[in-house]
Amino acid sequence: MDVITAKKILRDNCSGEEGTLTNSMNDKNTFSEEYFRELFESIACIASHGLYNEELSEQISTCVQWFLKELIYHFDPGDGSVVKDLPKNYVGYVELLDIAQMAYFKKDPNILADCGFERY
Numbered sequence: 146m147d148v149i150t151a152k153k154i155l156r157d158n159c160s161g162e163e164g165t166l167t168n169s170m171n172d173k174n175t176f177s178e179e180y181f182r183e184l185f186e187s188i189a190c191i192a193s194h195g196l197y198n199e200e201l202s203e204q205i206s207t208c209v210q211w212f213l214k215e216l217i218y219h220f221d222p223g224d225g226s227v228v229k230d231l232p233k234n235y236v237g238y239v240e241l242l243d244i245a246q247m248a249y250f251k252k253d254p255n256i257l258a259d260c261g262f263e264r265y
Contacts, residue, residue: 151190152201154183158211159204167208170215176230181238184208188245193254205249209242 146154158165161172166180188205216235218226232238241260248256 146186146190148190148194148196151187154187155191155201155204155208158184158187158208161211167211167215170212170228174226174228176228176232176235178232184212185241185245188242188249189254189257189260192245192248192252192257195252195254197249197252202250205246209246212242213239 154165158167161167164180166177166184169175169177169180188208191201191205215226215228216231216239218224219228219231244256244260248254
């Protein structure tokens, strides 16, 4: 993935645009592995290229928080939001986003070395 595409995917997720993980989970109550991969790979790409600024930091934090909040709402019996197609191994997806975010904030793309979807 190139940096321009990565930034666009991150920006679109942060804004909840159509065709993003945040939109899928929030507006459609569905989990999309394809959209998750795009978001993960965009954060990993930005981290791998050593890009670091306040705007990117805010966007990454917002997207990760949004994802986690949707999971919390899903498991809250008092909330009507239920994410359809939530994978049984959803904890693995949480860990993947955590790893990508950590690589970015620690400015260490080596953290991504052993990271992969095949682990989950």
